[in-house]
Amino acid sequence: ILNVEQSPQSLHVQEGDSTNFTCSFPSSNFYALHWYRWETAKSPEALFVMTLNGDEKKKGRISATLNTKEGYSYLYIKGSQPEDSATYLCAFNTGGFKTIFGAGTRLFVKA
Amino acid sequence: EPEVTQTPSHQVTQMGQEVILRCVPISNHLYFYWYRQILGQKVEFLVSFYNNEISEKSEIFDDQFSVERPDGSNFTLKIRSTKLEDSAMYFCASSEIPGQISGGYTFGSGTRLTVV
Numbered sequence: 291i292l293n294v295e296q297s298p299q300s301l302h303v304q305e306g307d308s309t310n311f312t313c314s315f316p317s318s319n320f321y322a323l324h325w326y327r328w329e330t331a332k333s334p335e336a337l338f339v340m341t342l343n344g345d346e347k348k349k350g351r352i353s354a355t356l357n358t359k360e361g362y363s364y365l366y367i368k369g370s371q372p373e374d375s376a377t378y379l380c381a382f383n384t385g386g387f388k389t390i391f392g393a394g395t396r397l398f399v400k401a
Numbered sequence: 402e403p404e405v406t407q408t409p410s411h412q413v414t415q416m417g418q419e420v421i422l423r424c425v426p427i428s429n430h431l432y433f434y435w436y437r438q439i440l441g442q443k444v445e446f447l448v449s450f451y452n453n454e455i456s457e458k459s460e461i462f463d464d465q466f467s468v469e470r471p472d473g474s475n476f477t478l479k480i481r482s483t484k485l486e487d488s489a490m491y492f493c494a495s496s497e498i499p500g501q502i503s504g505g506y507t508f509g510s511g512t513r514l515t516v517v
Binding site: 387 | 436
């Protein structure tokens with residue numbers, strides 16, 4: 291059974307702190323790794339799709355890295371702001387249409 | 402910005418009743434998906450749909466479930482005889498090319514199904 295694990299489950303930081311969280315996935319049969327940002331009462335919003343080992347992607351203050359050999363991806367947020375408060379989901383794909391989601395990391399940024 | 406629209410936002414139904422959850426994907430998208438999240442659990446893949454047929458489905462998507470694209474715009478998920486354990490948030494998603502290699506999926510805001 292393919293499983294995607296995210297840690298920590300939740301994170302409380304102060305405004306201005308930089309933070310990171312981890313997504314672990316099976317290192318075999320890797321095709322793509324997605325990161326989504328999910329605010330309460332809204333729909334998940336795609337942040338990154340990563341496919342190559344060593345990939346680094348950046349969108350504003352948010353960046354992500356990928357290590358497919360060891361099966362992990364990190365998401366970094368530099369200088370967290372209250373509006374970054376959300377659940378960050380990662381999702382793993384083996385090349386078919388099915389994508390397997392982690393349980394998410396819930397980030398709370400206090401002003 | 403184009404959106405995936407889901408209706409209703411919340412549906413309450415009696416156990417054993419049929420429900421139809423409706424989605425209007427983004428107009429130029431060709432790939433359509435249903436996911437669900439039972440409260441407190443992970444988002445789970447149900448089914449993907451392309452070219453008027455199911456392209457992949459999960460073990461959750463049994464004979465109780467069916468999907469249809471009845472016209473050029475709607476994409477529906479039908480649950481024939483609902484069970485208490487079908488209570489969940491159901492998300493529709495679409496993508497222009499397979500979401501796993503494009504910029505990901507565009508999700509709707511979900512339908513919360515409560516089976517009583």
